[in-house]
Amino acid sequence: MDAITIERETLDEAVAHLHTIRDFIRFGVTSLRASEVHLGQGTEDYFAESSALILQTLSLDWSGDDQILDSRLLPSEKEKIVELLAKRINDRIPLGYLLNVSYFCNQPYYVDERVLIPRSPIAELINNRFAPVFTDGLATIVDGVNRLPPVVDSAFVPERILDLCTGSGCIAIACAYAFEDAQVDGADLSRDALEVASINVEHHLKDNQVSLIQSNLFEKIPPQQQYDLIVSNPPYVDASDMADLPQEFLHEPEMALAAGRDGLDLVKQILIKAPEYLSSRGLLVVEVGNSEWALRQLFPKVPFHWLHFTQGGAGVFALTASECKQYHAQFVAAQALSE
Numbered sequence: 001m002d003a004i005t006i007e008r009e010t011l012d013e014a015v016a017h018l019h020t021i022r023d024f025i026r027f028g029v030t031s032l033r034a035s036e037v038h039l040g041q042g043t044e045d046y047f048a049e050s051s052a053l054i055l056q057t058l059s060l061d062w063s064g065d066d067q068i069l070d071s072r073l074l075p076s077e078k079e080k081i082v083e084l085l086a087k088r089i090n091d092r093i094p095l096g097y098l099l100n101v102s103y104f105c106n107q108p109y110y111v112d113e114r115v116l117i118p119r120s121p122i123a124e125l126i127n128n129r130f131a132p133v134f135t136d137g138l139a140t141i142v143d144g145v146n147r148l149p150p151v152v153d154s155a156f157v158p159e160r161i162l163d164l165c166t167g168s169g170c171i172a173i174a175c176a177y178a179f180e181d182a183q184v185d186g187a188d189l190s191r192d193a194l195e196v197a198s199i200n201v202e203h204h205l206k207d208n209q210v211s212l213i214q215s216n217l218f219e220k221i222p223p224q225q226q227y228d229l230i231v232s233n234p235p236y237v238d239a240s241d242m243a244d245l246p247q248e249f250l251h252e253p254e255m256a257l258a259a260g261r262d263g264l265d266l267v268k269q270i271l272i273k274a275p276e277y278l279s280s281r282g283l284l285v286v287e288v289g290n291s292e293w294a295l296r297q298l299f300p301k302v303p304f305h306w307l308h309f310t311q312g313g314a315g316v317f318a319l320t321a322s323e324c325k326q327y328h329a330q331f332v333a334a335q336a337l338s339e
Helices: 008-017 021-035 046-057 066-070 075-090 095-099 122-127 170-178 191-203 239-243 247-251 265-277 289-298 321-326 328-338
Strands: 102-104 107-109 160-164 183-188 210-214 227-232 278-287 305-308 316-320
Touching (some): 008 021, 008 075, 021 046, 021 066, 021 075, 046 075, 046 095, 107 170, 122 170, 160 170, 170 210, 170 227, 191 210, 227 265, 265 278, 265 289, 265 328, 316 321
Parallel strands (some): 160 183
Antiparallel strands (some): 102 107, 278 316
């Protein structure tokens, strides 16, 4: 079915008859909803999408005084807003690429079509300094919050962190904010992605704490590099879902999304190599999204700790270093069968 578009006549009418920021936020909500644009690349509702488009176009903070919403706009400001709104609706360009900014862990990151737009539930883990809530019954609830697996000290503070498939660098940089004394490596196969990550590392003044490595997963990382925390949001979209992606996602780099028939091509490799790079008390945290079902089916005897998120999201597991070693033979066997 053809995408629903917005006509120039409607945009001209808005420029002529609407006046305030509040007017245009309302107009944006109506237009986005009527055009059935796909959300989920940074915002989850039409009001947030419209507010972000308009306020950031005007260089205004989301948390600004509510009274500013009744400020009147210049004709040139109106034109800029409707121009971006038309691109968002008619070309289905994600908002992050239109504005070249996306927020992760409450911090802004530069993004363009060389990288995935940040939207991982791992942000909640980082904000909580990796004291996650488990839903699989393997952890003990204390004061309403579940602990990490028993092998991990509740006062766990990683000294070395690796972010595999770092993309824009948002996870690596957010980890550097959360653990100010940790050294963080961000690895990615894409040179283009690392160029974007470098912009963000410099912008956030994390050059002395975050190092970027061009590597196909662990390939260029020496095994003597032992990490207390390995975190990854790798490509995990299976072939079926890739064929049905909304138009907005087609603007994102395919190599940051597609991961084979079952979505587990990279995840299986990570599971095999992680034990070599984790310290004795280390933790592996990986997002697999909709491929969670496939991973459960592939390894029914592996006790993945599936994490619960209060702010939405799923498909993220944790394994301790000892668990990675304990089930290493199963991971190797599964990879051999898929080759």
